[in-house]
Amino acid sequence: MEDISLVTVVLMLPLVGFFPLVFVRSLTDQTIRWLTLTVSIITFGASLLLLRNFDSNQAGLQMVTDWEWISAGSFTIRYFVGVDGISIWLVLLSTFIMPLAILFSFTSIKERPRLYYALLLLMEWAMIGVFIAQDLFLFYVFWEVTLVPMYFLIGIWGSEDRIYAAIKFFLYTMAGSLLMLVAILWLGNEAGTFAVPDIIAQIQSGELSFDVSTERLLFLGFAIAFAIKVPMWPLHSWLPDAHVQAPTAGSVILAGVLLKMGTYGFVRFNLPMFPEASRDFAPYIAVLAVIGIIYGAWVSYGQKDVKKLVAYSSISHLGFVMLGIFALNSAGIQGGILQMVNHGISTGGLFLLVGMLYERRHTKLMSAFGGIWAAMPLFSGISLVIVLSSMGLPGLNGFVGEFTILVGSAGSDVLSIWFTVFASLGIILAAVYMLYMFNTVYMGALDKEENRRLPDLHWQELWALIPILIMVFAIGLQAGYFFDFMDNSVSQLVEQVSGSVVATAGR
């Protein structure tokens, strides 16, 4: 047994907070809040150390912990974790979003704080686990565990239709996951191992090969689970319900991190393990992605409820991510990964803003607002930046991601240029619905009596938003720093996806 790596430490830190919350009955509500916040900040700090120790010249996994967990006669399941250039940013995104969600909950969650914060920490543990697990079984465990806290978060602290939304969320996702479980079992039986790097190595060396239809079935087994999570059109119908009903912190985590588990899954599992099928399916997935981009934007524009608008915009944004990934080239995938992070930051921010509006007025209807810039200048200024970042204004984070994705899809060998053309349309539509929203809520005359005396941000809200602002500018202006970490891992991935195609052509 080797030493415990930093990755394992980051994973276990949230549990350090979780157990006292569950078992120490004497904690006061205020202690619980601060304890949770402290734990999540420490976890974020530890994950920053990951960045420092990360060697971006290496393509493979780093800071690996590899222990045997379950060993039976014919198979072994390992506790096998590590990060590479693809997962490190998503781990950081999870640990970054969490303290903000917790800080925002200080004022908004009055009921049953012990259970609430315990669930948040459990959530964080499982999310980090999803992004670092390198064993299919372990991955699946974390993947499933994320459902449980979210089910309770939506079901207990959500709004009116919360129970319907919670059960729909759980069952919808679970249906996809179980298909993936069958695919995992099949693949594991064929490969004789559940460790992802080993399976990829076997596939790359030709030691393990499937006939075309089997590979496609396996690809679909994984793809459907991930597509539901993303969610890709037409598997998205759980998302508006879950988002709208969830408490603000739940929406932030859902949009900020959970949706990325789907897109991450495509990058981590589908592309390298089923390269041929990935190429075969790329145009179809890209079609769904582009439909998602336009559909999401279109439906967003039609919303009256600002939270629904943001929820549908996620479908559009994640369509971009999917398009980039299935361009199957470096630019597309790198752009896709960066855009996952961007979407987490921008949309996480938007949900926080919506939550702050809701706290003040207890409504999310756009028509109830109007002209609140005059009442809340600080809040509105910050909102403008986040809205512009979500729209993809140059100089802010969203632009870099979307631009790189479009470069990737335009230069892709598997996708025609039309995908890029239609996707660009999505950017214009994004500007339309976002500015329409901004116009209705923030600009114009302050004509409603209730809105005149809305208090501006208090310190907790401000501190939940400042880190987001920092990241919006940091990624927007210094994207190179973020891409540097991905370069090697992504080029290796691109080789893996295209390499076997060359082999097929020669066969």
Add this chain to the structure above:
Amino acid sequence: MNFSTDVQASIMAILPEILMTVLAIAVLALDLVWSRARRRDLGYVAGFGLLAVALIVLLVGGPPGDETSDQLLLGGMIRHDTMAQIFRVMVIVAGGLSCLLTMGVSRLNVRGDFYAVLIVSVIGGSLLSAAADLIMVFLALETLSITLYLLAGYLREDVRSSEAGLKYFLFGAFTSAIALYGLSLLYGFTGETNIYRVGRALATGGLGDAPVVLALGLITVGFGFKVSAVPFHFWTPDVYEGAPTPVTSLLSTASKAASFGVLLRFLLAAFPPPELLGSLENVQDYSQLWVQLAVVLSVVTMTLGNVLALVQTNIKRLLAYSSIAQAGYTLIGVAAIATDRSGDGAAAIAFYMFMYVLTNSLAFGVVILFANATGSERIADLAGLSRRNPGLALAMTLALLSLGGIPPAAGFVGKFLLFRAAIDAGLVALALVGVVNVIIGLYYYLVIVKVMYMERSPDEDQPIPVSTPYTWALGIAAAGVLLLGTILVTPLVEWATEAAQSLYVLL
């Protein structure tokens, strides 16, 4: 094939039964000696007595040698192998937990005779796990059944209990008779009563399919009744609902586990796949007959169980249908054992039953506590349980997640192993049906969780007290469910695999 006559080994082979007989007599004696007030502690004697026996079996109950000829003892009546050991442990643990649960049921908790009958029932289950002779199979089955008829109708003044007892008896007597007819046919065909000899004689007898199908079909009725497989399940909901809840718990755990234990041994020994018979020539393969039978039974059992569970309003009836569905999942493993030589299928069943015994004891424990405190067994009345007693709600949630197959509860690992074995045996379609059923099942498990956590009730400020024996029973079961899903997976899987391999050694 000769049977071992080693006296010491023979005694060791039935040591658990000897110990339990002593325990039953001791309980009866104490019942006479102790005053009525002290008799409340009889449950401790019976419960911890059984748990102690389970511990002894766990520590020293292993087989005397690796050779089958050493393990067939007492004239071939008993096969003392690891499979017998693992099933004995779970049956006895289930009995012990039932005794502890009985301590909360007024009218039963002071009756030494009840505990004594319960222990005799466990003796039957324990013998059944090791039975290797047609006569022993039937005797053990009846020892288990007849005592359970008694136990189900023990509350004579309660109409529902009496009805349950009578119903169970009528169904049971009927199916036992049919099964006995099948067993006698086997004896008639082969002239042997030891199941291993029956298997050899049958394989070389040149009988053709028709008579074997007849015998197999008749015997299936008997076992199908015991594990409550569809279409022999009609008694299950009524008896589960009417019987005293500790008895229901015993019915759904010990009785089912022991029946699966003997089913595995019996099918592999009496209708073996030809490769297991080694050097014999001109053997006929009857194993595909029962594989097909198991596939069909499995599909209808889990589907019907899950679908009917959806509409239940009484928690005990819901758990009854859930237990039918669980039997269906387990039958997936039965279908897998013929083609798979590594023992994964049988190991999966052993694991599954082990965790299922603990999980169901946990669920029924909560049900008893709740029913005692409120007098209700309606699901809707569970509303607000998480406020009335958070620990109890958490325990129930853990049990339901385990039944639904969500990590980190042990049920997930169990389902993983079962589906894995099925896919390994080429039964991918069966695994997919299983997966669809898991999704249906999750719905009604989640609804209970929803009621406990998300719905309010006017009584929610009245806490539900938990007495000491319940703390023990629920604590043991909950710890088991959680640990077997996480850090104790490997020891149990290894043990189960070892047990499974012994099952494949026929000569």
